[in-house]
Amino acid sequence: MRDLLGLSATDEPFVEEGRRADISRVVALWPLMIAVLAIIPAFAGITLAVVGKGGGAVSVALALSPALLCAVLPVLPARMPAFRNLSTQATNAAVAIVAAALGTSLSLGLHVGPATAAPFGTELQVALFGAALMVALVLHPIRAATLSYAAALTVTAPMMLGLGAFMAATVLVFAAPCIGVIRLARQDQKQLEGRQAERETGQLATRLVGEFEAHGSGWFWQTDRHGHLTYLSTKVARELGRLGPEPIGQRLTQVFRIDSELVDTERTLTFHLSSRTSFSDYSVRPAAENAAERWWSMSGRPVLDDLGRFQGFIGSGSDLTEKRRADAEITRLALFDGLTGLANRQRMRLSLDQTLSPGHGGRGPTGLFLLDLDRFKAVNDTLGHQTGDALLKQVAQRLQRTVGDAGLVGRLGGDEFQVVIPRENNRDTLGSLAHEVIAALSQPYFIDGSSLSIGCSVGIAISPEHGEDSETLIRNADLALYAAKADGRGVHRFFREELLAGAKTRKRLEDDLRQALAADQFHLCYQPVVSTRDEHIIGYEALLRWDHPTRGPISPGEFVPVAEECGLIETIGEWVLRTACREAANWPGGTRVAVNVSPIQFANPALPTVVTSALAASGLSPERLELEITEGVFVNESLHTEGMFATLKRLGVRLALDDFGTGYSSLGYLKKAPFDKIKIDQSFVRGAIAPGNRNAAIIKAIVTLADTLGMETTAEGVEQQDEIALIRDLGCSHIQGFVYGRPARAPEVLTQLSAQGGTAAPVGHKVSRTPRSKVLRSARLEIGEEAGEVRIRNISATGAMIDGVDFPPQAIGVDVQIELLEDQLFPATIRWADDGRAGLQFAQRFDMDRLNAPAQRPGLRRAG
Numbered sequence: 001m002r003d004l005l006g007l008s009a010t011d012e013p014f015v016e017e018g019r020r021a022d023i024s025r026v027v028a029l030w031p032l033m034i035a036v037l038a039i040i041p042a043f044a045g046i047t048l049a050v051v052g053k054g055g056g057a058v059s060v061a062l063a064l065s066p067a068l069l070c071a072v073l074p075v076l077p078a079r080m081p082a083f084r085n086l087s088t089q090a091t092n093a094a095v096a097i098v099a100a101a102l103g104t105s106l107s108l109g110l111h112v113g114p115a116t117a118a119p120f121g122t123e124l125q126v127a128l129f130g131a132a133l134m135v136a137l138v139l140h141p142i143r144a145a146t147l148s149y150a151a152a153l154t155v156t157a158p159m160m161l162g163l164g165a166f167m168a169a170t171v172l173v174f175a176a177p178c179i180g181v182i183r184l185a186r187q188d189q190k191q192l193e194g195r196q197a198e199r200e201t202g203q204l205a206t207r208l209v210g211e212f213e214a215h216g217s218g219w220f221w222q223t224d225r226h227g228h229l230t231y232l233s234t235k236v237a238r239e240l241g242r243l244g245p246e247p248i249g250q251r252l253t254q255v256f257r258i259d260s261e262l263v264d265t266e267r268t269l270t271f272h273l274s275s276r277t278s279f280s281d282y283s284v285r286p287a288a289e290n291a292a293e294r295w296w297s298m299s300g301r302p303v304l305d306d307l308g309r310f311q312g313f314i315g316s317g318s319d320l321t322e323k324r325r326a327d328a329e330i331t332r333l334a335l336f337d338g339l340t341g342l343a344n345r346q347r348m349r350l351s352l353d354q355t356l357s358p359g360h361g362g363r364g365p366t367g368l369f370l371l372d373l374d375r376f377k378a379v380n381d382t383l384g385h386q387t388g389d390a391l392l393k394q395v396a397q398r399l400q401r402t403v404g405d406a407g408l409v410g411r412l413g414g415d416e417f418q419v420v421i422p423r424e425n426n427r428d429t430l431g432s433l434a435h436e437v438i439a440a441l442s443q444p445y446f447i448d449g450s451s452l453s454i455g456c457s458v459g460i461a462i463s464p465e466h467g468e469d470s471e472t473l474i475r476n477a478d479l480a481l482y483a484a485k486a487d488g489r490g491v492h493r494f495f496r497e498e499l500l501a502g503a504k505t506r507k508r509l510e511d512d513l514r515q516a517l518a519a520d521q522f523h524l525c526y527q528p529v530v531s532t533r534d535e536h537i538i539g540y541e542a543l544l545r546w547d548h549p550t551r552g553p554i555s556p557g558e559f560v561p562v563a564e565e566c567g568l569i570e571t572i573g574e575w576v577l578r579t580a581c582r583e584a585a586n587w588p589g590g591t592r593v594a595v596n597v598s599p600i601q602f603a604n605p606a607l608p609t610v611v612t613s614a615l616a617a618s619g620l621s622p623e624r625l626e627l628e629i630t631e632g633v634f635v636n637e638s639l640h641t642e643g644m645f646a647t648l649k650r651l652g653v654r655l656a657l658d659d660f661g662t663g664y665s666s667l668g669y670l671k672k673a674p675f676d677k678i679k680i681d682q683s684f685v686r687g688a689i690a691p692g693n694r695n696a697a698i699i700k701a702i703v704t705l706a707d708t709l710g711m712e713t714t715a716e717g718v719e720q721q722d723e724i725a726l727i728r729d730l731g732c733s734h735i736q737g738f739v740y741g742r743p744a745r746a747p748e749v750l751t752q753l754s755a756q757g758g759t760a761a762p763v764g765h766k767v768s769r770t771p772r773s774k775v776l777r778s779a780r781l782e783i784g785e786e787a788g789e790v791r792i793r794n795i796s797a798t799g800a801m802i803d804g805v806d807f808p809p810q811a812i813g814v815d816v817q818i819e820l821l822e823d824q825l826f827p828a829t830i831r832w833a834d835d836g837r838a839g840l841q842f843a844q845r846f847d848m849d850r851l852n853a854p855a856q857r858p859g860l861r862r863a864g
Contacts (some may be wrong), residue, residue: 395441
């Protein structure tokens with residue numbers, strides 16, 4: 001009860017604050033109460049004196065003076081410093097005592113005053129009741145005083161009125177306020193506690209908001225109904241203040257503007273402010289012209305009062321600056337190559353799409369380069385990826401310097417690069433740029449004190465001639481790059497429709513190859529290897545042939561590379577090995593059989609097991625099997641290579657180095673690899689008989705080297721009878737070529753070995769033809785209105801040998817056009833066709849020096 005009445009000490013600041021507020025209200029009204037208590041007796045006394053009742057006036061003054069004194073006397077001590085320092089509970093107790101005195105005095109006045117103031121007793125009684133109510137009103141804020149006042153009235157009433165019904169009624173009248181005061185006190189306590197809870201909640205919310213504004217990324221803002229900022233979080237206001245006028249008081253649209261780069265709606269802040277509609281997550285920037293790179297996300301809604309009247313906007317925001325910077329970095333990483341800084345595959349595709357898109361002003365001529373570095377893998381494998389990365393950086397720099405403003409340079413990955421050249425379709429200009437790129441990238445590189453040399457091949461496609469969309473243009477440029485690599489690398493090639501036809505043919509060939517083995521479409525032919533001493537056949541080389549069900553015979557030069565690319569070469573190679581061993585087991589004597597082994601087969605650790613199984617299944621003795629291995633196996637020379645050679649030699653089979661001098665020739669591996677034979681490539685044999693030709697000297701040197709190392713030698717590609725004597729004189733131990741007949745199937749081999757005691761008789765031309773040069777390049781061949789792609793294997797001033805196309809016998813004598821130089825056709829006639837190859841005779845003598853003459857190209861016109 002004491003807590004409810006404010007008569008006990010408290011540690012709660014909010015309770016103490018409430019008590020002091022109540023005391024202040026009582027103090028504010030106290031002078032009014034004194035005035036009322038002074039006016040009533042004065043008025044009553046004057047009135048009674050006027051009517052001639054001076055004694056009554058004195059009685060009324062005496063009856064009411066105690067109440068006046070009780071109201072006036074506390075005023076003097078209240079002005080003293082000691083009273084001001086009283087605690088609230090002491091002050092409340094003091095006021096309660098004064099209230100009790102006032103109640104007692106007024107009760108006395110109510111009893112005595114009206115009785116002595118006749119005939120104005122009733123009026124005086126009403127005035128006294130009004131004074132009593134005035135006192136109650138003044139004391140109301142302090143519940144203890146109100147209760148004390150009501151209790152004094154209630155207690156003194158029986159004493160003045162005596163016992164009786166009127167007294168009882170009076171007591172009830174004065175007792176009711178006591179009960180009401182107690183209930184009000186309880187209600188005050190609850191309200192005080194509620195206000196305190198609200199206050200604490202408000203303080204917590206304020207503290208949390210302040211913490212959020214000070215240390216978080218969010219902030220708050222508010223405007224009036226005219227759109228002027230009335231509140232803005234300090235950190236944002238301070239930052240905006242450095243860029244321009246103080247934001248508070250400015251219109252919202254004068255402080256912020258929509259970020260045009262990220263806006264995803266046509267509506268603006270002005271629209272929402274004028275239409276009084278909510279908005280959410282708008283990306284905004286400072287409206288000041290010299291604003292720094294700052295971005296915020298901003299949301300807002302209109303505020304209405306209780307009557308639904310618009311009061312302004314309120315909202316929040318968050319800092320987007322770091323997110324925008326992070327997004328920009330992510331975008332950079334997503335669109336640029338991390339190693340070289342060039343555009344990556346995704347950005348190059350986007351750029352090409354935009355260049356070709358009509359909506360971006362595209363559909364104009366566009367050139368596309370696809371570049372592949374030659375010999376880069378060897379650098380990576382031998383010197384490590386760190387050196388390879390440094391090399392790629394220098395390549396990117398050279399490529400950018402060479403292309404300049406003519407186009408956009410990008411790296412697709414690995415050692416593949418791409419260049420998009422807008423507004424350019426002139427073949428001479430693009431060819432000149434490609435030539436400059438190849439020349440620049442082929443210059444030596446200096447990395448960590450080492451000098452490195454690589455090359456570059458370029459495929460070129462032009463829009464709209466070679467495609468109007470990115471996918472088609474990239475595919476065609478890739479086909480042109482494939483052709484550049486096939487033509488010896490270090491060159492550029494434009495896309496031609498024949499390349500696409502060739503790619504489709506290769507795809508069909510791959511699909512057909514997967515069915516060929518199961519459909520028994522392969523067979524072997526055998527070409528004799530003849531001793532130069534006595535022309536005795538000492539063995540045969542097994543040659544794979546494919547009889548396609550619809551296309552007929554297909555050249556190995558056409559399908560073997562496809563088999564290597566699609567992963568079928570191992571399966572096909574095993575079939576060749578097992579078939580050759582089985583058929584050779586029926587040959588008489590010690591006749592050998594030679595089987596080609598691809599580098600892919602050689603790299604497979606299971607090769608010795610396959611060889612052992614083939615020998616065991618056929619019953620062929622190991623010394624009769626000769627495995628022909630090309631120099632390609634030494635490209636990635638490792639301990640595995642040496643181990644494979646050792647394992648195969650332990651099986652007892654013979655090893656022959658095929659196509660010596662045409663691949664990665666090195667004398668170093670001859671001292672480590674246990675070869676039994678070196679096969680001299682036909683490029684050295686052809687033309688060796690011509691006066692002044694150096695091939696004969698090269699053959700002699702190879703033979704001398706082989707004799708010194710205890711190895712046999714076989715000269716491949718001998719076709720003319722006069723070459724037999726030359727090869728014999730140069731010291732070669734064996735000859736292989738058309739001069740001893742075409743490759744034959746197994747039954748014919750048995751016939752050859754049984755006839756003439758196993759010796760071979762030369763056939764064909766007795767005198768060599770014009771010296772020919774071995775080449776390996778793609779060319780376009782036109783027959784009437786049809787065109788296709790072939791490969792030139794060798795060429796002379798009077799003709800060329802091609803492969804990659806099977807001519808029927810009736811094609812002999814047909815006139816054709818062949819592309820000897822880029823985009824230049826020369827007339828020729830088909831003179832022979834056999835086994836996927838054909839011989840062409842030129843209509844006019846061809847100047848061989850033109851093959852190596854550099855093309856004269858105009859200077860490059862830079863774009864822009």
